[in-house]
Every structure is written in structure tokens, then in C-alpha cells.
Amino acid sequence: MSIITLVQIFDDVYIDSSKPDTNFSDSNVLWVGKQEDGALQRTLMKFDLSFIPEGSKIITANLNVYLDYDASEMEIQETITPYAITEEWDVSTVTWNNQPEVSNTMRGFTTNLSTPGYYCFILTDFVERWVNQGFANNGLLLKADEINIDDNKRFVSSDETLVEKQSFKPVFVVQYEPLQTEENDIEAKPPVNTKTSYSVKGADTDHEEVTTTDEYQTTMIRDTSNKTHVSFFVNNLTENLAEVGIEVSSDGVNFLRQSYDPIPQGLEIFIPYYYAPYTRLYYKSKLEGEHTKLSIDFVSQS
Known part of the structure; x- marks a missing residue:
């Protein structure tokens, strides 16, 4: 991976x-x-x-x-x-x-x-x-x-x-x-009950599962002020397209949106293009009424 x-x-x-x-x-x-x-x-x-x-x-x-x-x-x-x-x-x-x-x-x-x-x-x-x-x-x-x-x-x-x-x-x-060694071992674990998680040695992780709607929603705000490595592993668990992207902020209140192409079923990785003290994902259904479930793992390192 x-x-x-x-x-x-x-x-x-x-x-x-x-x-x-x-x-x-x-x-x-x-x-x-x-x-x-x-x-x-x-x-x-x-x-x-x-x-x-x-x-x-x-x-x-x-x-x-x-x-x-x-x-x-x-x-x-x-x-x-x-x-x-x-x-x-x-x-x-x-x-x-x-x-x-x-x-x-x-x-x-x-x-x-x-x-x-x-x-x-x-x-x-x-x-x-x-x-x-x-x-x-x-x-x-x-x-x-x-x-x-x-x-x-x-x-x-x-x-x-x-x-x-x-x-x-x-x-x-x-x-x-990377070459797979004991110092940089990164392993994608297989899905268990529709939840996909990722283990990164030396990293902090947390997990969210959300369901898209026809309106934009956001994940919890992550404090990335002391992080040097930041990424979101997003697994679309259905065949419906979802609009997903990153928002970054300097104050945790006003966010700048980074746009991406809609994601199909399967795994996508999102990272901020620019450093910011606060980071979150936004998401919605691509087509009206065609909702999807997203399994999201936030991975960061200080």
C-alpha cells in the first residue's frame, strides 16, 4: 500500500x-x-x-x-x-x-x-x-x-x-x-463487519462511520497543529458515488475547501494539500437519494 x-x-x-x-x-x-x-x-x-x-x-x-x-x-x-x-x-x-x-x-x-x-x-x-x-x-x-x-x-x-x-x-x-521492514510496517487489515481499519506503526488513528445524505455534512474537526503526517483513508462501502473532500482551517471556525472527483465503491486516500492547524472531511451523496456508507480512518503522526 x-x-x-x-x-x-x-x-x-x-x-x-x-x-x-x-x-x-x-x-x-x-x-x-x-x-x-x-x-x-x-x-x-x-x-x-x-x-x-x-x-x-x-x-x-x-x-x-x-x-x-x-x-x-x-x-x-x-x-x-x-x-x-x-x-x-x-x-x-x-x-x-x-x-x-x-x-x-x-x-x-x-x-x-x-x-x-x-x-x-x-x-x-x-x-x-x-x-x-x-x-x-x-x-x-x-x-x-x-x-x-x-x-x-x-x-x-x-x-x-x-x-x-x-x-x-x-x-x-x-x-x-515503502520497502516492508520492521521499521516501516504498514498493513491494511481486511474488512470486518463492513469496517475497514488501518494500522500504521508509530501513528495515531481514529475511526468514524457515516452515511451520506443529499446535503453536505462534515466529520469531527481534527487538531493537526502538531502533526507532520496527516491522511484520511475513506472506504466507500456501496456502489453509489459520494462527494468527499478535505476542509482546512487556521482557527477551527472558517474552513477552506479542497475539491476532488466523486469517489466510487472502494478505498480512497485523502491528504491536505496545505498545512493547517485544523482539518476535517466533508461529504454528501453525489446523486439525490443515492446514499452511501463511508468508513473513515484518520491517521496522523507528530
Whole structure:
């Protein structure tokens, strides 16, 4: 069985050519692009992936970030590319002048950004090389084309402290199939009386069984403020389709909904795209009057 893991970025910082000896590790924002005065800004990020056993099959790995300000204020499109960093660096001391080298061959897919909102960088090949091919995991650098001036973009940092922006912090989402060892034993237990449960070594779990209706309902709110791994195993026990998705919140009151395709009979795994202190599922019947039973296991690790 594959595991989907939510990893909150633990090191991120931007560097600025106009202030070549300044370290911005205390900033709650990240900048990428070329400013009006021609100064260049780049962002460095580093992830702890030591929990993935060597030899695991890396299925997907995505970096999700939130663009909260476009400096041009004209929604000018900027192309940003992730590059693998080839040297060690320290978030508290890195500057423009001592920035580490990057690989010109180990680069990810470019992403075009314009309007504020969520954006995703696909980094599956990065993780495959870091975990299984002996490449040192020194993180990555986000770099724009650096051609047009005044089109730099600002992102929410993992150091953001405002309550209303906690759910917009960057997050790394990895789906992988681990080697089965005593240290990473994950077992799907067969259904017993229509209840499916999952045992994850070292994890906290709890279970709910619900019946969908024609109106939206939600599960109990989970406090995920101190969790680094969060997922919902949802088993649709009937042949009727169900609309199921995740809602995240910074205060436990106002929730942001993440939409998904309706789920058929069988097992689906849901994870938050973004870090949030509070998380829950929403659900309803896809078609009026065609209700279904859902068996839900919430799995988390601190």
C-alpha cells in the first residue's frame, strides 16, 4: 500500500541581489523574480525526507505554495523553475553572495504564475534521486526567468505567524510505496463487519462511520497543529458515488475547501494539500437519494 505524507517545509528563505550580504531568514514571506530596479530575488527550500526508506517507489512528490502578492499588480505571468541545490547551506546565514550552487541538469518542470492563489511544482524526479540514487538532499532553489522587470512574486513562508495565513504555508506532499521492514510496517487489515481499519506503526488513528445524505455534512474537526503526517483513508462501502473532500482551517471556525472527483465503491486516500492547524472531511451523496456508507480512518503522526 502506498503512503501519502504531508511534510511542512522546515527551512525556507529568499535572497536578494540588491542586499547581497543580508540574510532574510526572519522574513515571513518568500520572493522570486526581478524587481522594478532590476534586483533579482530567489527562494531556497529544504525538506526532511529521512522518513522515506531507501528503495521505496516514489509515486508523486509535489511542492504546493501560495502566491499572495504580484508586485506588478497587473497579473503579469512569470515562469518559475525549481533547481536542485548541490551544496550544503544554512537557512540562518545564506545570502545572495554566498548562495549555494545548483544543478543545471537536475531541474523540475516550470510553472507559470500570475494571479494570487495556490501553485504546484512537480518534484517526483528530485525525490527519486535523493532517496534512491545517492544524490545529496540539499533542497531546491526557485528561480524565475529573470528577464522582465517588476514581475517578481511573493509567497507565504513557513515562518508565517498571522493566524489567518497559517493554512497558506508551503507544504511538500509525497506519495510512495515503502520497502516492508520492521521499521516501516504498514498493513491494511481486511474488512470486518463492513469496517475497514488501518494500522500504521508509530501513528495515531481514529475511526468514524457515516452515511451520506443529499446535503453536505462534515466529520469531527481534527487538531493537526502538531502533526507532520496527516491522511484520511475513506472506504466507500456501496456502489453509489459520494462527494468527499478535505476542509482546512487556521482557527477551527472558517474552513477552506479542497475539491476532488466523486469517489466510487472502494478505498480512497485523502491528504491536505496545505498545512493547517485544523482539518476535517466533508461529504454528501453525489446523486439525490443515492446514499452511501463511508468508513473513515484518520491517521496522523507528530
